[in-house]
Amino acid sequence: MSYDAIIIGAGMSGLAAGIRLAMYGKKVVVLEKHTISGGLNSYYQRRIPSTKEIFQFDVGLHALTNFAKKGEKRKPLTKLLRQLRIGYDELELCEQTFSQIHFKSAKLNFSNDFELLQSEVKSIFPEEFDNFQKLYQYILEFNEVNLNADYLSAKKVLESYIATPLLREMLIAPLLIYGSAWENDMDFSQFVIMFKALYLEGFSRPRGGVRTILSLLENKFKEVGGELRYRSSVESIEYNESGVSGVVLKNGEKLESKKVFSSAGLPETMDMCQKDKRSIIGKLSFTETILVFDKKIKHSENEPTIIFYNDSDQYNYQRAQNFYDASSAVICFPDNYESQNKDGHGVARLTFMAHFDQWNNLEKPDYLTKKNEVLSESKRILKNLNVEQSEIYSDVFTPTTIKRYTNHFDGTVYGSTTKYRDGQTKIDGLYIIGTDQGFLGIVGSMLSGISISNLYGLME
Amino acid sequence: MSVDVKKIVLEIIEDVAPDEDLGGLNPAESLRDQLDLDSMDFLDIVMELRKRHKVEVPSEDYPRLATLDSCVEYLSPKFA
Numbered sequence A: 001m002s003y004d005a006i007i008i009g010a011g012m013s014g015l016a017a018g019i020r021l022a023m024y025g026k027k028v029v030v031l032e033k034h035t036i037s038g039g040l041n042s043y044y045q046r047r048i049p050s051t052k053e054i055f056q057f058d059v060g061l062h063a064l065t066n067f068a069k070k071g072e073k074r075k076p077l078t079k080l081l082r083q084l085r086i087g088y089d090e091l092e093l094c095e096q097t098f099s100q101i102h103f104k105s106a107k108l109n110f111s112n113d114f115e116l117l118q119s120e121v122k123s124i125f126p127e128e129f130d131n132f133q134k135l136y137q138y139i140l141e142f143n144e145v146n147l148n149a150d151y152l153s154a155k156k157v158l159e160s161y162i163a164t165p166l167l168r169e170m171l172i173a174p175l176l177i178y179g180s181a182w183e184n185d186m187d188f189s190q191f192v193i194m195f196k197a198l199y200l201e202g203f204s205r206p207r208g209g210v211r212t213i214l215s216l217l218e219n220k221f222k223e224v225g226g227e228l229r230y231r232s233s234v235e236s237i238e239y240n241e242s243g244v245s246g247v248v249l250k251n252g253e254k255l256e257s258k259k260v261f262s263s264a265g266l267p268e269t270m271d272m273c274q275k276d277k278r279s280i281i282g283k284l285s286f287t288e289t290i291l292v293f294d295k296k297i298k299h300s301e302n303e304p305t306i307i308f309y310n311d312s313d314q315y316n317y318q319r320a321q322n323f324y325d326a327s328s329a330v331i332c333f334p335d336n337y338e339s340q341n342k343d344g345h346g347v348a349r350l351t352f353m354a355h356f357d358q359w360n361n362l363e364k365p366d367y368l369t370k371k372n373e374v375l376s377e378s379k380r381i382l383k384n385l386n387v388e389q390s391e392i393y394s395d396v397f398t399p400t401t402i403k404r405y406t407n408h409f410d411g412t413v414y415g416s417t418t419k420y421r422d423g424q425t426k427i428d429g430l431y432i433i434g435t436d437q438g439f440l441g442i443v444g445s446m447l448s449g450i451s452i453s454n455l456y457g458l459m460e
Numbered sequence B: 001m002s003v004d005v006k007k008i009v010l011e012i013i014e015d016v017a018p019d020e021d022l023g024g025l026n027p028a029e030s031l032r033d034q035l036d037l038d039s040m041d042f043l044d045i046v047m048e049l050r051k052r053h054k055v056e057v058p059s060e061d062y063p064r065l066a067t068l069d070s071c072v073e074y075l076s077p078k079f080a
Helices: A011-024 A076-084 A112-123 A127-139 A154-161 A166-179 A186-199 A210-223 A266-272 A358-359 A362-384 A397-404 A441-456 B004-014 B039-053 B059-065 B068-079
Strands: A003-010 A028-031 A042-047 A054-059 A093-095 A099-104 A106-111 A205-208 A227-229 A234-240 A241-248 A254-256 A260-262 A286-292 A304-308 A324-332 A345-356 A389-395 A430-432
Touching: A003 A011, A003 A241, A003 B068, A011 A028, A011 A210, A011 A441, A042 A210, A054 A210, A054 A254, A054 A286, A054 A389, A076 A186, A076 A441, A099 A166, A099 A186, A106 A112, A106 A186, A106 A227, A112 A127, A112 A186, A127 A154, A127 A186, A154 A166, A166 A186, A166 A324, A205 A210, A205 A362, A210 A227, A241 A260, A241 A286, A254 A362, A286 A362, A286 A397, A324 A362, A345 A358, A345 A362, A358 A397, A362 A389, A430 A441, A430 B039, A441 B039, B004 B039, B004 B068, B039 B059, B059 B068
Parallel strands: A003 A028, A003 A260, A028 A227, A099 A304, A260 A430
Antiparallel strands: A042 A054, A093 A205, A099 A106, A234 A241, A241 A254, A286 A345, A286 A389, A304 A324, A324 A345
């Protein structure tokens, strides 16, 4: 079979790229290893033994960042919906209530209205308020999409504006854990992108979770004539001096194309080309605990959507020293979005930083024991936050689970520390989209698929 | 019979940027200044011209699509 373009991976970026190319008459196939789409942002279902009910759980998506109101100008979300010809209302977005950065000595709330964060800084760090406003002005004027900018340490820039270490740590923590492939610091332009995505634009969630987005993308891709193949694992990418010639699937089938867009990740893509990969594998992987309660969660004070929890005043964003690091967590309460159903079961999800190799070396019985340990640590943290309810179901996934379903080496979630911002590899016709192209978050990954396929698939 | 190029362009903009209000558009003024259109939207206008009307606009000619008037001037010969 011969195609105008082959896309590896039916995640957010692969499907978005596929839609763009097929929409303008290209013959496109998207190859997905798994039996469903989504990649790092997918879902699974389990039957709850006690009630026989079937539950569907989102994987990845805690929140869709970059919230924009309908028709709001110059926003990433507005741009991507336009490019994909998907109507704003089809996403059925529910806004967050508010979220909280919860450190040992202070808490800061923020919402989709930036004024909340400003007033929180003013009341909790009054001596820093003017500095914070200056930083905000600098961020507004900064050109974060300049692809030729040199690396600038976000922590250094923060230090030049804000004197109190606690406030600096609190501000950067959510931005790191929502997308940084680098440990403990990030490039300032990434910081600005994330600052806007989280603090200026904010969080929302489609009413039906990640499945709403995926089915919109799948349906649109089919509508414009694209071909989507599941259980189609790519064994190798074929190329010679003149560039890419196609891919060979695990079952031996050969597909021809002069253009391959890979969302598999940079080291994973290099591996398909039989090139060296070890040096560029990222270090950050996670465990996630999912808890289902018999009824909606009662919070002692209001109802936060997401809590960025840290049990000290210094934030360590790095690969866990041991199996997992329970000194910090991201805790998502998916019920606490506006106009979500207020009856029925309650759900909480807790993410810890983890260490792939340690999990990978465990034998099955020890693996299960460790998973139980993560579960009790998760419950301990919820108890600290005064969330104590009867649970009817729980599950934990680990870095090895992520590896199994996404094929990301070492279960990395934010990919390699090497990003190919312009999407181009050294092999002609082979392009990188998704996490390792370098746009962050779900909105970022879709924009990545769109811009790289526009550039190399349509503008010839 | 002459083709209404202005109508064709407006129809495309309406589909590419459905949330924009096209009433009261000044044909002599830059489209970008009046509407929230970026380079991705202009790519789509070009792609739709090719898809619907088999009209090719090479990338060096993109600036000629700046205003509604310049679109008509540039595209009319291609529809003739």
